[in-house]
Amino acid sequence: MSNAEPAPKRQLPAWSLPAGAAESLEVPTVWPSRVTREWAWGGSTGKGVRVCILDSGIELGHPLVGEIEGAVAVQVEDDEVNVVEDTEGDLCGHGTACAGIVRSIAPDCSLFSVRVLGAGFTGSGTALLGGLRWAVEQGFQIINMSLSTTKSQFAGMLHEVADAAYFRRTVLVASAHNMPVESYPWRFSSVISVGSHEEKEPVAFFYNPSPPVEFFARGVDVEVAWLGGGSARSTGNSFATPHMTAICALILGKHSELTPFQLKHLLYLTASNVVDEDG
Amino acid sequence: MAELEAAVAAGVLASEEAHRQLLQATVEVARGLFSAKASSVFLYDEETDELVFEAVAGEGADTLIGQRIPSSTGIAGWVLVTRQPIVLEDVTQDPRWGGGEIAEQTGYVPKGLMAVPLLHQEDPVGVLNVLDRPQEARFTLEEMELLGLFANQAAISLDLLRKARRARAVLEGSGSDLEALARLARSLDQLEGKEREAGIELLRSLESLLKR
Numbered sequence: 001m002s003n004a005e006p007a008p009k010r011q012l013p014a015w016s017l018p019a020g021a022a023e024s025l026e027v028p029t030v031w032p033s034r035v036t037r038e039w040a041w042g043g044s045t046g047k048g049v050r051v052c053i054l055d056s057g058i059e060l061g062h063p064l065v066g067e068i069e070g071a072v073a074v075q076v077e078d079d080e081v082n083v084v085e086d087t088e089g090d091l092c093g094h095g096t097a098c099a100g101i102v103r104s105i106a107p108d109c110s111l112f113s114v115r116v117l118g119a120g121f122t123g124s125g126t127a128l129l130g131g132l133r134w135a136v137e138q139g140f141q142i143i144n145m146s147l148s149t150t151k152s153q154f155a156g157m158l159h160e161v162a163d164a165a166y167f168r169r170t171v172l173v174a175s176a177h178n179m180p181v182e183s184y185p186w187r188f189s190s191v192i193s194v195g196s197h198e199e200k201e202p203v204a205f206f207y208n209p210s211p212p213v214e215f216f217a218r219g220v221d222v223e224v225a226w227l228g229g230g231s232a233r234s235t236g237n238s239f240a241t242p243h244m245t246a247i248c249a250l251i252l253g254k255h256s257e258l259t260p261f262q263l264k265h266l267l268y269l270t271a272s273n274v275v276d277e278d279g
Numbered sequence: 280m281a282e283l284e285a286a287v288a289a290g291v292l293a294s295e296e297a298h299r300q301l302l303q304a305t306v307e308v309a310r311g312l313f314s315a316k317a318s319s320v321f322l323y324d325e326e327t328d329e330l331v332f333e334a335v336a337g338e339g340a341d342t343l344i345g346q347r348i349p350s351s352t353g354i355a356g357w358v359l360v361t362r363q364p365i366v367l368e369d370v371t372q373d374p375r376w377g378g379g380e381i382a383e384q385t386g387y388v389p390k391g392l393m394a395v396p397l398l399h400q401e402d403p404v405g406v407l408n409v410l411d412r413p414q415e416a417r418f419t420l421e422e423m424e425l426l427g428l429f430a431n432q433a434a435i436s437l438d439l440l441r442k443a444r445r446a447r448a449v450l451e452g453s454g455s456d457l458e459a460l461a462r463l464a465r466s467l468d469q470l471e472g473k474e475r476e477a478g479i480e481l482l483r484s485l486e487s488l489l490k491r
Contacts, residue, residue, distance in 0.1 A: 121350035124360040147361030179427035235366035
């Protein structure tokens with residue numbers, strides 16, 4: 001083969017690795033033999049990372065949130081989904097709280113609001129799915145989903161979108177349910193699912209070897225941004241999730257080439273109950 | 280057959296009140312369990328796509344029942360749509376949070392709340408709120424799980440109430456004949472002793488008369 005003309009590249013619809021092609025699989029990051037938090041995100045501010053907050057909107061000009069890249073609202077009419085520019089800000093305060101948590105840990109990441117609330121409850125599952133689809137198409141590196149649906153009719157479609165995101169290098173960080181019920185998308189293995197721990201340290205997080213919930217992050221008695229430029233103390237898995245989102249933003253700010261698989265592996269290696277050194 | 284239907288209808292009419300009492304007892308217990316100033320349940324009204332105050336214990340008990348808010352706004356709306364429980368404490372500077380319009384109407388402005396979705400099978404049927412706990416009581420994850428367990432009971436109460444109402448709507452929609460029979464059966468059920476015997480005798484006479 002070496003003296004002959006190079007064979008034209010063939011595009012075969014098969015998923016295999018021909019002989020000699022292994023070197024074409026570039027894995028740019030060389031990991032140290034002992035991974036530390038310093039290597040994972042030391043010095044990072046989340047700069048260059050686009051984070052989407054799929055929630056109730058973000059209040060514009062909130063001092064704990066600062067500038068945001070943009071905001072859209074998902075509207076549902078007769079099962080048709082429209083994504084329009086959002087000028088209403090936040091309809092209940094929750095999205096602003098999530099955005100503020102991400103900002104407090106990853107100050108230089110870009111925040112974008114996709115509001116899936118406000119269309120009424122009837123269209124909420126459709127809005128959630130439509131908003132997630134739209135966000136995945138936009139190519140955000142991280143989508144924070146402090147929400148879920150119990151409607152099994154959406155489970156299959158959400159699963160497809162979650163897998164599509166995973167392969168497109170969009171990381172979905174999703175809240176596990178605080179109650180013993182089936183809900184989605186946090187149960188899918190292609191997302192990073194988050195529950196709460198009660199410690200105060202913002203970047204303390206734990207790997208859970210007994211899934212479905214894979215990580216625990218700070219979610220109790222958290223000081224968060226709230227409507228009207230104010231703040232509140234709050235508790236819930238929906239506040240643990242943006243802590244994990246922010247840590248992902250720090251890591252991707254330093255190692256932008258990581259795939260969601262690699263990112264999750266790095267989260268495992270740097271989890272407070274796994275890593276063998278302090279931060 | 281009509282008698283059987285009437286009996287069922289009588290059960291429906293009586294059970295709505297019983298289920299309302301069960302729901303009221305539920306919020307009373309929730310209030311006591313968490314030493315809160317108030318506890319309330321929102322029912323999700325499918326027809327209007329709104330949340331309606333269905334039971335209230337403590338502050339607002341005399342004014343809030345029947346008040347409505349859009350189904351996907353405010354903290355209760357967020358909880359309903361996202362199926363996630365939430366705790367908020369020491370909310371400052373904000374006139375709009377957590378159904379502020381309701382707070383303005385009643386003059387009761389809570390400082391903090393816990394809210395959990397009420398899920399029946401895969402459908403959220405409403406939201407359970409616990410408002411203003413003692414300042415020194417920190418909310419732990421255990422308490423959130425306790426509230427979650429308690430929410431199951433509230434969800435069942437709410438679902439029973441919803442079903443009773445639907446059944447009544449069906450009866451009322453089916454024409455006045457069945458409704459009249461249902462009320463007759465209910466009245467008969469409330470009688471005792473000789474009055475009841477007389478009532479049944481009267482019905483038998485009516486039946487013979489109708490057969491001719």
